[in-house]
Amino acid sequence: MLNLDINGRRVTVRKGTALLAAIREAGFEVPTLCHHEALEPYGACRLCVVEVREEGRDKTRVVTACNYPAKAGLQVETESEAVVETRREVLDLLLARCPGSPVIRELASSMGLHRSSYPPDQNRDNCILCGLCVRVCEKLGFTAITMAGRGAEREVAAPLKEPPPDCVGCGSCARVCPTGNIPLVDRDAMRRIWDRDFEMVRCTSCGRAYITREYLESRVEASGLPASHFELCDECSRSRTAQTMYRHMVLDDKEASHE
Amino acid sequence: MSKMLMVTPGRCIGCRTCEVACAFRHAEAGVPGRSRVQVRTLAKDVWVPILCLQCDDAACVQACPVSALWRNAETGAIEVQEDRCVRCNVCVVACPFGNMTVESPKKAVIKCDVCGGDPACAQFCPTRALEYLEV
Amino acid sequence: MQAIGNFDELKKYREGLVSARDPKRKVVAVCTGTGCKAYKCDDLASALEAEVVKQGLSDKVEIVPTGCHGFCERGSLLVIYPDDIFYQKVSVDQAAEVVSKTLANGEILEELLYEDPVTGKKIVKESDIPFYKHQQQLLFGPGRRIRPTEIDDYLALGGYEGLAKVLSEMKPDEVVELILKSGLRGRGGGGFPTGVKWRTCRDAPGDTRYVICNADEGDPGAYMDRSLLEGNPHSVIEGMIIGAFAIGSDQGYIYVRNEYPLAVSNVHVALDQAREAGLLGENILGTGFSFDMRVSRGGGAFVCGESTALMASLEGFVGEPRAKYVHTVEHGLYDKPTNLNNVETWANVPLIVNKGVDWYTSIGTGDVSKNPWGGSKGTKIFSLVGKVKNTGLVEVPMGISLRKIIYDIGGGVPDDRAFKAVQTGGPSGGCLPESFLDQPVDFDELSRAGSMMGSGGMIVMDDRTCMVDVARYFVKFLLDESCGKCVPCREGNRRMLEILTRICSGQGVLSDLDLLERLSRSMMRGSLCALGQTAPNPVLSTLRHFRHEYEAHIVDHRCPAAVCRPLITYTINDECNGCTLCKRVCPQKAISGEKKKFHVIDQDKCDQCGVCIQSCKFDAIDVA
Ligand SMILES: Cc1cc2nc3c(=O)[nH]c(=O)nc-3n(C[C@H](O)[C@H](O)[C@H](O)COP(=O)(O)O)c2cc1C
């Protein structure tokens, strides 16, 4: 365990805790865009900056809380002048990149920023290159999409910019994207994502198309269970559970009392 | 010694009070959520409330690729760590009983968490079809 | 060659090498560095060799194809020892003459001598040539006399003596202490005290430690690391083995930029030779100390030279930086304590071991006896380019003034133009004006002046250089080379470029300057790695020292150096005699005028390409 001061408040956290977690535990808020608890810290959006003074040092420095380890004796300011200026500048830059993104607009205006200091980009989507989609895909074991290009050319892309062969259409990337930038369309038992069409498997009971064939296959493989194990959607699984339960508990009772 | 939510199907009268209680207990900012318990009608006058069995060797926990599901040692219930959930829905597919639920694509999956040890469903069930009992 | 089993054998082997060499035998060191390759230096070396055989001089003369001599613009070049005769711009067909006249008869070939551009005098001896006279080639010197691929040449010059000394007389801690006391600071850019780094790495918990040599060298126009590795790979390898011993590492890596095939192959040869000689690998010199290393080809991006990106790349991942809040000396390659140093840093190590701290600290600035940050010691190699008469690689003692480098070694600005600025430190360095010319060149002075040492790029600019345009050039480079991962660097550089482009095209407003300053602050504070953190330097240093040029662009819509096309006008003055040449060459057909009559430029049609001014033989066209 180690002690540190956050905005003057003494907090105790376990060794190895990220500063961001310590700050949140202490009840303060720090905005983030590229952070997800399930993924390794990435440090790309720079929104989570805070100002720290390390023990025994005179100078403070601005660091990103998501990947900075909490240290004993650390003094942390989450809203200092330098922090606010840096955070505002990041949002100013993002606002110019994605002027149409409600998420970015909201974050910016929460810092009193209603218009960017820079000319807004035209014809650009709302990707802020936080990398969450790429990282979640990698975490799930598919690595169907990657970051491609450098500098201003950087983008999220499938290999060779073709529909990604390793994609199973699970849709996690679309759900985790903070700006909702990844189009996912389910229609007529087909799912379209990353310019690829996936056939969806129907629940053998209700007929609802509830999962893509590729995702189902990956589940069959990962679990070692037969495909029949997954033939019902969750709603129908529940109904089946209800029936089983009823059979066991009510009918068994009745049978017992008949005897 | 721990407690469990016990279902006695024969007692259920299909009033769905449990669903309402659950939805309100899990309300966020005043908006009731989707219920974690669901009452199924099997035949005329036959109802069964279904909720998570908190399996010992839970398929959902095993399937979760990001360890967002964990067992609360105090209540024995499996809970979702919402900020870890990546909405891959693997657990939804994995649960053989259909007890993992997608509330909204933007939010973490939901499941019965026995309300942290004071389940609303059992509290409000008029017929004790749902009971929170020592086992 | 048989493995050398102990210190005695090494000594004997060396003595054998030295006594086998006839001191009276002439040695012709022909530069075969990459810079000279374009001048067919390899053919020249073979031709000389063939002539020597043909003219029966084999036992009197030895031709030694060496690494880079630094004076690349004069290639092909050679030096004849012991007379120290320097020939430049030697072509292959002059080989016969060099052998028959100079080598056989001692006759000097006037046409191959260097002519001092300042005095106009021909100079015979290399050591009298200003370009070399003011240098102190501690690192480069040896490489200019040996064959890079012959370990015997290196051994004969006392190579691996430092390693033997360390292994036979010193404890690892003492070696760390020695480097600490020497005040050696990293030559890769940051100027971090090498001894401090070694000590932290040595003290970091864990059994496995790595040492790495950073030879990624991505600065445009810089090639000092390449020259060192190509010309004297053993000096770098020896430094690394000593470092590994001090730090407690048994595995090293040399991360070489992908575009350096000759460096890669010379290093491979050198590693094989060192292994064969028992100087690398298991049980080095019979001491029980084992260390080996591997060569890895770079990821092909500038940012791969950044320490964490380099390590990611070595591990087979994309070369992208990560946060350095946990230092690589503690958690580096494969999460193990890792010591990364630059090529030039490593090459300094054997020198310090051999000659001692007192000697080393006598070169340079400040006092490092108590504090390794207290000064800058030893020499630094610069890549001197741009508007100077003599360009090339120059190695100078720390503390030398910019003026000495630019004027005494570089010979000053050509074409009688006025000096305007010198850019030091590579793409994220800064531009210093004339008033800084007498500033001593060391890590701290350059930083104080708003520039930096960087890896040693030095670009001289004359009065025809627009400083806003220069800033724009570097920002463009950094934007292209940024990995694009973090917002301040990727978006910040993009916006910086946008603003500078605006200013260069006369569309800037004064508040743009405040915006640039504000953006710079946030980029420096908020970027993930040093690329983004230092990227504003070109802008800030030009804003600091040449603000009036920015203002001229914005307020007066004028580019004082007449570089920014939208802001300049070409006009024809009274010198025009109506030769019609400009009228004929103008691609826009913007010039009109009768033969032998005064010509005029139609400003609406002119697109400022400048072809006319180049074509006019009578200085009749003005640009402003
Ligand atoms: C964008 C970037 C590029 C770099 N490129 C190089 C390089 O090509 N060679 C190098 O030695 N150091 C380079 N560095 C510096 C290294 O990160 C590191 O500080 C250095 O290799 C450490 O060695 P030293 O202490 O001997 O200088 C670069 C740094 C940054 C931020």
Ligand code: SF4
């Ligand atoms: S698409 Fe969304 S999740 Fe992926 S990098 Fe862009 S903003 Fe982040």
Ligand code: SF4
């Ligand atoms: S500062 Fe630039 S190069 Fe460094 S991580 Fe950020 S985007 Fe990449």
Ligand code: FES
């Ligand atoms: S959340 Fe820390 S940099 Fe994005």
